[in-house]
Amino acid sequence: MKYDIIFVGGGQASVFGAYEAITKEPSKKILIVDKGRMLRQRVCPKEKTDECVKCPTCAIIYGVSGAGAFSDSKFNMDYRVGGDVHTVTGKQIVNETISYVAGIYKEFGFDETPVGLTYNEKMEEIKRKCIENNVQLVDTPTMHLGTDGSRELYTKIVDVLLEKGVEFSTGADIEDLIVEDNAVKGVVVSKNGEMESYSSDNVVMGVGRSGAKKMMKLCKKHNIAYKAGAIDLGVRVEVPDVVMKDINKNFYEAKMVYYTEKYKDKMRTFCSNPSGFIAVEKHSDDVILANGHAYKNKKSTNTNLALLCTKTFTEPFDQPFEYATAIARMSSMLTSGKILMQSYGDLKAGRRSTEERLSRLNIIPTTEDYVAGDIALACPKRILDNIIEFIEVHDKVTPGFASSDLLLYFPEIKFRSTRVIIDKNMETSIKGLYSVGDSSGYGSGLNIAAVMGILAARNIVG
Ligand SMILES: Cc1cc2nc3c(=O)[nH]c(=O)nc-3n(C[C@H](O)[C@H](O)[C@H](O)COP(=O)(O)OP(=O)(O)OC[C@H]3O[C@@H](n4cnc5c(N)ncnc54)[C@H](O)[C@@H]3O)c2cc1C
Numbered sequence: 001m002k003y004d005i006i007f008v009g010g011g012q013a014s015v016f017g018a019y020e021a022i023t024k025e026p027s028k029k030i031l032i033v034d035k036g037r038m039l040r041q042r043v044c045p046k047e048k049t050d051e052c053v054k055c056p057t058c059a060i061i062y063g064v065s066g067a068g069a070f071s072d073s074k075f076n077m078d079y080r081v082g083g084d085v086h087t088v089t090g091k092q093i094v095n096e097t098i099s100y101v102a103g104i105y106k107e108f109g110f111d112e113t114p115v116g117l118t119y120n121e122k123m124e125e126i127k128r129k130c131i132e133n134n135v136q137l138v139d140t141p142t143m144h145l146g147t148d149g150s151r152e153l154y155t156k157i158v159d160v161l162l163e164k165g166v167e168f169s170t171g172a173d174i175e176d177l178i179v180e181d182n183a184v185k186g187v188v189v190s191k192n193g194e195m196e197s198y199s200s201d202n203v204v205m206g207v208g209r210s211g212a213k214k215m216m217k218l219c220k221k222h223n224i225a226y227k228a229g230a231i232d233l234g235v236r237v238e239v240p241d242v243v244m245k246d247i248n249k250n251f252y253e254a255k256m257v258y259y260t261e262k263y264k265d266k267m268r269t270f271c272s273n274p275s276g277f278i279a280v281e282k283h284s285d286d287v288i289l290a291n292g293h294a295y296k297n298k299k300s301t302n303t304n305l306a307l308l309c310t311k312t313f314t315e316p317f318d319q320p321f322e323y324a325t326a327i328a329r330m331s332s333m334l335t336s337g338k339i340l341m342q343s344y345g346d347l348k349a350g351r352r353s354t355e356e357r358l359s360r361l362n363i364i365p366t367t368e369d370y371v372a373g374d375i376a377l378a379c380p381k382r383i384l385d386n387i388i389e390f391i392e393v394h395d396k397v398t399p400g401f402a403s404s405d406l407l408l409y410f411p412e413i414k415f416r417s418t419r420v421i422i423d424k425n426m427e428t429s430i431k432g433l434y435s436v437g438d439s440s441g442y443g444s445g446l447n448i449a450a451v452m453g454i455l456a457a458r459n460i461v462g
Contacts (some may be wrong), residue, residue: 002199003031003167005460006187007453008174010034011066012446013206013437015157016101017453022164025461030166031198033189035173035211036063039151039158052369054337057171058282061210064168065154067438068446072273072293073150074253075447077102077114078140081255082445083438085452089424097451102143108156110149114141115252123250129397130256138255146296172196174214177203179222183431202460204426206437206453209415210283213321215439216418225421225429229441231320232270232414233327233383234308235375236290237344237391238407240363241275243400244303248274253305256397260389263382265309267390270414270444272305278367278409280339287328290339290409300366306412307394309386324413331378331411335371340411342375344391345404350376363405375410414444425459426452434459 005021007014010032018030035057036042042063045053057063060070079086079094086094105111116139119127123139130137145153162168172189178197179185186199207215219226247254253272260267276294283289292304313320331340343361346353352374358365376384387408395402419441426434436452437443443452 004028004200005030005202005204005457006198006200007032007204007206008187009066009205009207009211009437009439010064010168011206011208011437012068012449013443013453014204015065015154015161015453016104016450017204017206017436017457018161018166019104019157020454021457021461022161022166024458026164028461031169031200032064032166033169033172033174033187033198034062034064035171037170038168039064039069039154042069052280052282054282054285060279061281061283064158064170066208067210069151069154070147070279070293071150071446072147072271072276073145073153073446074271075102075105075143075145076140076445077142077447080138081140081447083443083448085442085448088422088442089455093455094448094451097454098447101447101450101454105143105153108153110145110153112143112145114143116141120250122246126246126250126254126397133393133396134258135393135397136257138257139251140255142252144252147293148298149296169198174207174211177218177222177433179430184433201432202434203432204434204436204453204456205439206449207439209438212415212418212439215420215435216321219418219420222430224433226418226441227421228313228318228320229419230310230312231324232308232310233324234306234387234412235408235410236278236292236304236306236412238278238302238304238363238365238409239401240405241301241303243398243403244274247398248303256394258390258393260386262385262389265311265382265386267307267309267386270306270308272303274303275299275301276304276366278304278365280367280369285337286332287325288332288337288339289328290412302363302366304366307387307390308412308414309383311383321415321418324415327378327380328411328413334373334378338369338371339409340373340375340378341365341370341407341409342373343404344402344406344408347375347388347408361405363407365407370409375408379410426456427459
């Protein structure tokens with residue numbers, strides 16, 4: 001079967017890419033291939049059993065509409081957040097396309113007013129404290145749909161794609177690319193235990209963080225130009241809402257960047273979820289990662305956010321992905337396949353957390369998918385030192401942050417270690433092969449994934 005465009009991975013980048021292509025050129029024959037299920041069938045058994053039953057293909061991570069389906073859907077309206085594709089395309093086109101995507105959200109009934117557009121006195125005070133403590137506050141306007149709103153939006157978009165004739169092949173794991181004379185000719189997938197191939201002269205690879213390893217494998221096999229990228233490694237912390245009240249109320253999310261005194265490494269806050277919930281990402285039986293989300297209509301009394309260290313390795317080391325995976329495995333070895341959790345008080349006291357010690361705190365964890373233990377047994381010293389330094393600095397901006405009531409869930413990792421070489425149309429060194437979203441190494445958020453998918457689609461449909 002020959003298609004005009006095949007999108008591999010049905011996440012944010014592909015959904016918006018396919019929407020752009022089919023809207024501009026309704027006659028195009030488009031296929032979206034995804035390892036997971038269709039959005040409506042993406043049901044996590046944990047919703048009923050309250051415990052992860054370790055499905056072979058995790059419905060939270062894999063499936064049509066990607067990581068965005070279960071994300072908090074904070075949509076950042078600025079090129080500085082969510083990736084750095086502007087280093088390839090320039091800033092203006094990224095910002096213009098972000099506004100264009102916000103317009104599509106609006107078409108589907110999501111017309112949120114972004115927060116963070118103007119500063120009140122409280123915000124000025126927070127900014128001043130950041131300046132005093134060498135913290136960069138990346139204050140960009142943000143729309144927030146919530147996990148429930150986000151699912152509703154994607155359900156509507158996917159329904160429109162189906163109506164317009166876009167085809168989906170789900171349960172289909174990309175095995176290989178068909179490349180002839182340095183031009184892409186199609187893809188090979190494994191589906192229900194059999195190999196199937198689909199032809200096309202235009203293949204858009206957007207397999208997200210969950211498919212980043214596969215992307216790297218394909219780059220190596222087909223000599224697709226790439227370079228080793230950075231790895232983001234750290235913890236997801238959970239803190240009582242009252243501590244974060246001023247930031248949550250005024251910014252919803254305050255993105256902070258800090259370079260540590262000790263190692264000069266870059267630390268940043270990421271994906272803050274006021275009144276949110278801790279989420280568990282199961283990449284495989286022994287790679288279990290912490291994450292977080294927040295609903296629009298269901299609230300906890302805790303805020304969670306990631307504290308991540310961006311680590312770029314120097315020669316001769318070129319396996320950041322394997323390095324981060326080994327750390328995740330070490331953590332999972334200590335917990336028999338759960339996330340590792342420790343209170344900041346216990347971490348500083350050099351002792352493991354226990355349920356009994358946790359019960360003395362003011363905070364109740366929003367997940368039960370953890371084992372209380374000692375993060376120092378699994379986290380490299382340099383990363384842990386950076387995390388501790390960042391927590392102490394955060395405390396100066398947000399008094400109460402560095403208390404014993406801060407819970408640390410380990411590990412949170414953003415796998416985007418391959419940076420595929422692309423041009424301003426997202427095309428790789430292989431003709432007709434495009435690389436978009438998180439798995440390209442340029443994206444880490446919904447805004448940039450959608451922008452990249454759209455830019456690739458525009459180039460293909462002209
Ligand atoms: C819990 C959580 C909360 C988040 N919250 C936010 C937020 O509030 N704001 C924000 O901007 N970003 C957020 N993010 C990040 C955001 O979701 C991603 O940056 C975005 O979804 C990336 O889009 P993508 O299309 O590149 O990849 P994804 O959306 O991850 O989609 C990748 C797709 O590829 C498929 N796939 C993977 N491997 C294969 C394979 N081998 N074969 C075939 N298909 C494959 C997957 O099933 C998936 O559908 C969050 C992420 C998570 C996990």
